[in-house]
Amino acid sequence: MANELILIVEDNEKNRKLLRDVLQFKGYRTVESETAEEALRLAQESRPALILMDIQLPGMDGITALKQLRSDQRTKKIPVIAVTASAMTHNRETMLAEGFDGYQTKPISLKEFLEEVRKVLDLHQGTGEAS
């Protein structure tokens, strides 16, 4: 099954298009946001099965957004994969310690990215309202 709804949070239009195209090609449905603030609203409204969260965003950053998602009953069980620029100081270990369910660096490796999306979705199948 690959028709799950995935929320893409990314302020860079090219990156957003790439994620959208590769996910839709695989049969996933997508919804998008350029800011964390908008993403919080969309997460509550559309209950995505997974969120891809850019860390560097205008306004609220992705780590703060994750904390907000986790503090809300409606969104706390939705798995979130951090998507960060490789040049940044974050790494998989620190991002998982922050509470993210997965981690990918930009530029993304398509195969690895899709594998992680599938893995995180499978791990969270049936664990909450989001499924």
Ligand code: MN
């Ligand atoms: Mn960004």
